[in-house]
Amino acid sequence: MAFYAGSLRMTSREPRTDAMSPIDAYRIPTPPFYLSRGSEVEVFEAAWEARLPVLLKGPTGCGKTRFVEYMAYRLGRPLVTVACHEDLFASDLIGRYLLRRDETVWVDGPLTLAVRHGALCYLDEVVEARKDTTVVIHPLTDNRRRMVIDKTGELLPAHPDFLMVVSYNPGYQSVLKDLKPSTRQRFVALEFDYPEPEREARIVAAEAGIPPEAAARLVALAAKIRNLREQGLAEGAGTRLLIHAGLLVRRGVAMREAVRTAVCLPLTDDEHLRETLEDLIADVL
Amino acid sequence: MSCEGLSPEAAAPAADPAAADTAWAFAVAPAFGEAVAAGYAALNGRAGREARLCFHRALRAAGREGAAPGRLIAEILPPVLLCGEAEVRPVFFRVWEALAAIGLQALQGLLSGLPRLLSAAAGRPGLAALGLEVLEAVAASRPTHEEIRRFTRTLPPAFLRIVGEGDAAALRALRELARLDRRLLEPFLAGREQGLDRLGEAALSSFVAEAARLLARQGRSAAAAFLALETEAARRHLGAFREGARLRELGPRLARYLRARLGRPLAVRPLAEFAAPLASGRMVVSDGRALYLPEEIAREGGRRQNEACYRLLAGLEASFHEFGTFAFPALRPQGAGIKGFLAGFPDPAFAGELFGLLETVRVARCLAQRYPGLAARLAAALAAEEEALPPRAEPSLTGLLRLLVGAGGEESGAAARAAGILRPLADGLAEDASVADTALQVERAYEALDRLLAGGEEARRLCTPFGWRPWPHPGHETEAGPGRRGRRGVAGGAPGLRRAPTAESRPGGAEGGAGPPGSAEAAARGHGVQAGAEEDVPALHAAAAAAAGGKDAFRYPEWDEALGDYLPDHVTVYERPSPAGPPGFYAAALARRAALVRAARRAFERLRPEGLRRLRGWREGEAFDYGRLLDYAVDRRRGGVPEERIFVKHLPDRRDVAVLLLVDASRSTAAVVPDAGASVLAVEQEALVILCEALGVLGDAFAVAAFSGSGRRHVDYRVVKGFDDPWAGEVRDRIGGLLPQRNTRLGAALRHAGRRLGEQPARVRLLVLLSDGFPNDxxxxxxxxxxxxxxxxxxxxxxxxRFHAVTVNHPAEARLDRLYGRARHHVISDVRALSGRLLRTYRGLTR
Incomplete structure (x- = not known):
């Protein structure tokens, strides 16, 4: 490395002189709409005070991400979200050197950014990430609260306000993938499910901007579709799908067409299941 | 023979011939005489002189041939002469002549059942003559004696059934086919059993025309298979013509729908399996376990409408479950459910009808609230029901139902008064009302309605579309029939309904409620379709375990080259675990082939991935590729355009392979391999031991199965090791337990192995077949x-x-290339050659 030190300057961090910190971009400016379903807000706040990492379990589209956004806003902390996938390495979380003109510049990865600046770091669908990510997650979620950046040789203690939040969906991931007990047992777990019909209707009406009756109709349909979970449907219709349907309705798409487009087709390609969904639509709408 | 055209005067005996004919017949043979006497007795007083003369002449002509034909005509001619259809007689004599030319066996076999046929055809003009014309065509084609024997068994009962059903189209089709080729009759009758009988006349005629085209183009076997509905094309053809919807086809969809509606499984079964007798016209009923529907619905309006009818029925009946109709509260003092409640009224039957009306109204209101689409279809069905009834001035329960669920209807006079009584009560049945509320309203409405509807039984009876109603439930029919009046059990009249906590509507609460449990017998018959049991099957393999009658039986299609079509559900494969062999077989084989096993293990170890693969030349990555970074720096300093692919990535190098080893264990594998001095199966078993050991080292998912079978209905698929079984203990001993038996129906075994392999989520899936030659069954x-x-x-x-076959003990020949494809098989005769060959193959195929 010393060989080309004259032309390529290696830096451990890119110096920042501007007043705007990179983490500011991750602040949530307006309060997200969230209806509490129990004591999860209080439990999360208590976990935050004790700096206990939080694990959110629940099906797709039931409001996990929205809850974290809401809590980040409520606690006044930035939120760094990483959607995990099977090619996500630890280095993708930590950061890497990049070239900038004649320099190699270290750029913090999303996790390092959160650790350094005291943000909430939300690893969505964490079981999807490669196993080597546990090397980074473990020291940050026990009493060490630090991360080692091997490429720069930096030992980075977590900012006092840093908190890790992870989510996973036991429904369809449990067969092939699961969190190791050594990882699980570092977290406080909060379980999520689809909201009760009345609350879900309020959420859909508020988010999509449609009348409560139309929202209630969508929710009633979703409740029936959810009965088909494990009967061919990997996942039931999440609240997110209902909001999508509602947004289409609000823009003038007929209710049945909106449901077909935003709920049925994204849920399944199976012709037989689609027939059943059509039967339910014909009954409920 | 014929009695036509003869001048009665010229040939007529002076006196009535009966006495002379009878005496003559008795002289020939007593049995003949008795038949003649009976024949004349039958004609006596019912047939004119001309018919009696005809009988006389036919008797004499047949009797001259012998007592047996004489007796036969004495028995069958009188019904022909008396049937009242002029065209029957000439056809009969033509058939007689043609069959007589073949022999007595043909006459007796095909004509002795004629009187029963004529009796069945009475009142259905033209059918008897059509039936005889079929026989005429058969006789004209000069069938062999063997065919006559077969036709004797098959045709008369089939004709009787067809005539009984009044199906002239089927007889015309039979006549057409008999004229084309008599050997098509039996396939047609078989096809009729499979569903051709549901075709209308035009559709059937078109179907037969298609068979005729096939006969001309591809020959008799293709046409016969088509008529018997053995081919995929025939079933498609049939499906295109049929207008009725069938439960067998729609069952899985309805079961999924019920699952979604109720959140629990409710099987769908044919109505015929419901244990208790049903009222006429009732098309849907349910108990705690199943919902029963007709096997076929063929109402007006085409198939889509009929399918919609099924969905409507299932949707309506599911509503009783969802809205808690069957969760009727316990009563005091009677203690029983609804039956006890109704018993407290003077006319329990009328109270039951009233309960049916109000409960239907309650459920319809729940539907309007939660399932507006279904509620609208119910309203339309009710309107159609009312229209179908004769117009009446006085009010009726049926009319009231229509009024109260908003389906329109007349409202004047007495009907208005009745509606005025019921409407506030029905309005009390809001969405949160339960069946207990319905019962309370029945109490309130009973006396007034009883007076108002005193006019007639019709008005007091509730007619609902499709017989859909909550009460009377056929499993719990009230003992009090219509009009039977009992006494109220409790002084002061109130039957004593308590709105106990159990009175809450319990969605899906039919168990233990008024709905009777499904009969064990019906359940054991197992024709029902459970939700979610039929998913994820490729189109041609759709009829799987459930259809074959058990969870371990699977049906598969088979390709018929002669027909150029698949025969659907043609082969049944039974999957079961292979029995364990003598303990120690595996260890002995390992010891015997220790060197080979070691070599195979070593070779397979080399296939094992080493961990992460380092990939160079990425625009972004985890780390710099410093050599390239240097080039980049130099290029930049020189002022050139540097190559920016200077990063490396690490990707795990993982094998993602599933392999299934399929072993031919048919009888032929008992043959000895000359070079090895052991049987083919023994060679296969040793090869399995070596291969499995090597696969264990490699870590690839693998399974082992053996197959044999006898005939298309019994292909044995024995699982030695499933993909999830650990490779140890008893599973290993199963290799030693393989025995040569029966035949090789390879296609079905391959299809089943493919199904099992297809369930594996691996990137590379490989099927390796160990066999000893050609399929044979x-x-x-x-x-x-x-x-x-x-x-x-x-x-x-x-x-x-991917597929590869290894053939043991068979000379390499071009036919094997044709069977498997040249690159997809090799032949070995020495087990020692196996590991090397298999390793090369395996490496190539699982790369």
């Missing part, structure tokens, strides 16, 4: 077996499954 030989095997291999390829 009953009706599955030579070209047909080869063609089906090739088809099965094509199906595997379509599913992304």
């Amino acid at each position: 009953a009706g599955y030989r030579a070209e047909r077996a080869v063609a089906d095997t090739r088809r099965a291999l094509t199906e595997l390829a379509f599913r992304g499954i």
Whole structure:
């Protein structure tokens, strides 16, 4: 490395002189709409005070991400979200050197950014990430609260306000993938499910901007579709799908067409299941 | 023979011939005489002189041939003469002549059942003559004696059934087919059993025309298979014509729908399986376990409408479950459910009808609230029901139902008064009302309605569309029939309904409620369709375990090269665990082939991935590739355009392979391999031991199965090791337990192995077959077996499954290349050659 030190300057961090910190971009400016379903807000706040990492379990589209956004806003902390996938390495979380003109510049990865600046770091669908990510997650979620950046040789203690939040969906991931007990047992777990019909209707009406009756109709349909979970449907219709349907309705798409487009087709390609969904639509709408 | 055209005067005996004919017949043979006497007795007083003369002449002519034909005509001619259809008589004599020319056996076999046929055809003009014309065509084609014997068994009962059903179209089709080729009659009758009987006249005629085209183009066997509905094309043809919807086809969809509606499984079964007798016209009923529907609905309006009718029925009946109709509260003092409640009224039957009305109204209101689409279809069905009834001035329960669920209807006079009584009560049945509330309203409405509807039984009876109603439930019919009046059990009249906590509507609470449990017998018959049991099956393999009658039985299609079509559900494969062999077989084989096993393990170890693969030349990555970074720096300093692919990535190098080893364990594998001095199966077993050991080292998912079978209805698929079984203990001993038995129906075994392999989520899926030659089974030989095997291999390829065959103890020959494809097989005779060959193959195929 010393060989080309004259032309390529290696830096451990890119110096920042501007007043705007990179983490500011991750602040949530307006309060997200969230209806509490129990004591999860209080439990999360208590976990935050004790700096206990939080694990959110629940099906797709039931409001996990929205809850974290809401809590980040409520606690006044930035939120760094990483959607995990099977090619996500630890280095993708930590950061890497990049070239900038004649320099190699270290750029913090999303996790390092959160650790350094005291943000909430939300690893969505964490079981999807490669196993080597546990090397980074473990020291940050026990009493060490630090991360080692091997490429720069930096030992980075977590900012006092840093908190890790992870989510996973036991429904369809449990067969092939699961969190190791050594990882699980570092977290406080909060379980999520689809909201009760009345609350879900309020959420859909508020988010999509449609009348409560139309929202209630969508929710009633979703409740029936959810009965088909494990009967061919990997996942039931999440609240997110209902909001999508509602947004289409609000823009003038007929209710049945909106449901077909935003709920049925994204849920399944199976012709037989689609027939059943059509039967339910014909009954409920 | 004929009695036509003869001048009665010229040939007529002076006196009535009866006495003379009878005496003459008795002289020939007593049995003949008795038949003649009976024949004249039958004609006596019912037939004119001309008919009696005809009988006389036919008797004499037949009697001259012998007592047996004489007796036969004495028995069958009188019904012909008395049937009242002029065209029957000439056809009969033509048939008689033609069959007599073949022999007495033909006459007796095909004509002795004629009186029963004529009796069945009475009142259905033209059918008897049509039936005889079929026989005429058969006789004219000069059938062999063997065919006559067969027709004697099959045709008369079939004709009787067809005539009984009044199906002239079927008889015309039979006549047409008999004229084309008499050997098509039996396939047609078989096809009729399978569903041709549901075709209308035009559709059937078109179907037969298609069979005629096939006969001309592809020959008799293709036409016969088409008529018997054995081919995929025939079933498609039938499906295109049929207008009725069938439960067998719609069952899985309805079961899924019920699952979604109720959140629990409710099986769908044919109405015929419901244990208790049903009222006429009732098309849907349910108990705690199943919902019963007709096997077929063929109402007006085409197939889509009929399917919609099924969905409506299932949707309506599910509503009783969802809205808690069957969760009727316990009563005091009677203690029983609804039956006890109704018993407290003077006319329990009328109270039951009233309960049916108000409960239907309650459920309809729940539907309007939660299922407006279904509620609208219910309203339309109710309107149609009312229209179908004769117009009446006085009010009726049926009319009231229509009024109260908003389906329109007249409202004047007494009807208005009745509606005025019921409407506030019905309005009390809001969405949160339960069946207990319905019962309370029945109490309130009973006396007034009883007076108002005193006019007639019709008005007091509730007619609902399709017989859909909550009460009377056929499993719990009230003992009090219509009009039977009992006494109220409790002084002061109130039947004593308590709105106990149990009175809450319990969605899905039919168990233990008024709905009777499904009979164990019906359940055991197992024709029902459970939700979610039929998913995820490729189109041609759709009829799987459930259809074959058990969870371990699977049906598969088979390719018939001669027909150029699949025979659907043709082969049944039974899957079961292979029995364990003598303990120690595996260890002994390992010891015997220790050197080979070691070599195979070593060779397979080399296939094992080493961990992460380092990939260079990425625009972004985890780390710099410093050599390239240097080049980049130099290029930049020189002022050139540097190559920016200077990063490396690490990707795990992982094998993602599933392999299934399929072993031919048919009888032929008992033959000895000369070079090895052991049987083919023994060679296969040793090869398995070596291969499994090596696979264990490699860590690839693998399974082992053996197959044999006898005939298409019994292909044995024995699982030695499933993909999830650990490779240890008893599973290993199963290799030693393989025994040579029965035949080789390879296509079905390949299809089933492909199904099991297809369930594996691996990127590379490989099927390795160890066999000893060509497939061979009953009706599955030579070209047909080869063609089906090739088809099965094509199906595997379509599913992304790789295939390789290893043939033991068979000379290499071009036919094997044709069977498997040149690059997809090799032949070995020495087990020692196996590991090397298999390793090379395995490496190539699982890369």
